[in-house]
Amino acid sequence: MIEVVKVQDKKELKRFIDFPHALYEHDANYVPELYLAQKDLLDKKNHPFFKHSEADFFLAYQDSKVVGRVAAIKNNNYLNFTGEKTGKFGFFDVVENYAVAEALLNTVTDWQKERGLAKLAGPENYSNNETCGTLIEGFDSSPTIMMPYNKPYYKEYLEKYGFEKDMDLLSYIIYTKDVPDKLIRLSSKILERLNGKGITIRKINLSKFSEEIDKIIQIYNSAWEKNWGFVPMTDEEFKHAAKDMKQIVDPDFVLIAEHEGRPIGFSLSIPDMNVPLKKLKKGRLLPFGLFKLLYYKRKINRVRVVTLGLVEGYRKLGIDAYFYMKAFEEAKRKGMLYGEASWILENNELMNKAIENINGEVYKKHRLFKKAI
Structure with missing residues (x-):
């Protein structure tokens, strides 16, 4: 059974930050985010994003083990600037199990619908001013600073859920x-x-x-x-x-x-x-x-x-x-x-x-x- 729960305390926030370390433990190209920087980014009391917008963080559990995470994001500045009714998702990481990905994305979809939004877009860790995008090509080397890295199956899971391409972001060497x-x-x-x-x-x-x-x-x-x-x-x-x-x-x-x-x-x-x-x-x-x-x-x-x-x-x-x-x-x-x-x-x-x-x-x-x- 898969259970998705909202992060409510410091212990769960630590699990949210640390989940990728277990997921990519045997991946030679993985680079861990600096813990203090991630903690600051997710701090609802002090990070300036939360002065104008809102987000909730969710963990997926299976057999008492964390198997995925995601954030549901309502960026009011984006909504006001664009006039679109588009919510965002971010901090998306999941084990190789589509059912877990589906449960996480269902949670985000319901969260956005409750707030009257009609579209879901991402992944963006608040906006495209921050880390954003799902890696779809170039898995043979480590990411550079402030660039995301993920498992190859993420694209498949997102498309299976019904997502389609919005925009590709290019990295040149x-x-x-x-x-x-x-x-x-x-x-x-x-x-x-x-x-x-x-x-x-x-x-x-x-x-x-x-x-x-x-x-x-x-x-x-x-x-x-x-x-x-x-x-x-x-x-x-x-x-x-x-x-x-x-x-x-x-x-x-x-x-x-x-x-x-x-x-x-x-x-x-x-x-x-x-x-x-x-x-x-x-x-x-x-x-x-x-x-x-x-x-x-x-x-x-x-x-x-x-x-x-x-x-x-x-x-x-x-x-x-x-x-x-x-x-x-x-x-x-x-x-x-x-x-x-x-x-x-x-x-x-x-x-x-x-x-x-x-x-x-x-x-x-x-x-x-x-x-x-």
Whole structure:
């Protein structure tokens, strides 16, 4: 018998966070999420998401053993911004048993119907500003930081339940040895041309982090406003995420474009902390995880281009190409073997073309699903 219960206390929340560790115990490509970060993300009292929206977390039990988990999410900012009556599901993990997946998804469907919603979409861990998508191609390597990883049968189970494709998200791999030297030389020419138009590009100033984040927030919500599936982040949500990000960013990989002093674009790339995180048992820093994290941090050999955006009116000037070229130029200079540019909407022709121009190849795909309920 399968029983689905709502997470009600700290003990059940711990089980919710820890379930994937048992599920992927023998999977060499699995990377555990940092426990403290997951606990913060699911904290209904303190995480800024819960100031405007709601979510409940559910565990599936069979023979007193946890066999699955899921979150039912009502993102009010998304509903107000889009006008759609679409609820979301996220944090979806399940053993290889369709009956368990069905029980979890039935629970989410009922939860959304009770709130008057007509569609279900995901997986999104609150929105597509956070971790989202189901891996459907590229199971032969570990995920990079803040990218999801799952069992191959998830796609089959979601489709069997009645979900259909909503959008594919592309991840490109670019080996630093394959970035042509002529493109690196071209970057200086692009910058010279941009400077002639009053556009400057600089690295983030971490000593003025708060001021820099205020500028980036302006760019972020403006640059992505018309993108498929986008929902604006509140200032508090953005700053909450940025506070954690500050601990791992390398200023050489964070670029801000300005036009006569006005912020118009930015690019964020992060050395892939999943390399050291992979060594942490159950994502714990204590008692010895912190030492492992510091030791294996020195062995990071890849970078992820996490996000890159330009406000409207500045998208065909070569700024995006410059951002990508500088990210991989820095990666090459630091001795990194390759980088990942992810995720990119499959219908974003400008971004896809810019990455292909520096010899990027799609090596992973994640899918977002939708279903009428």
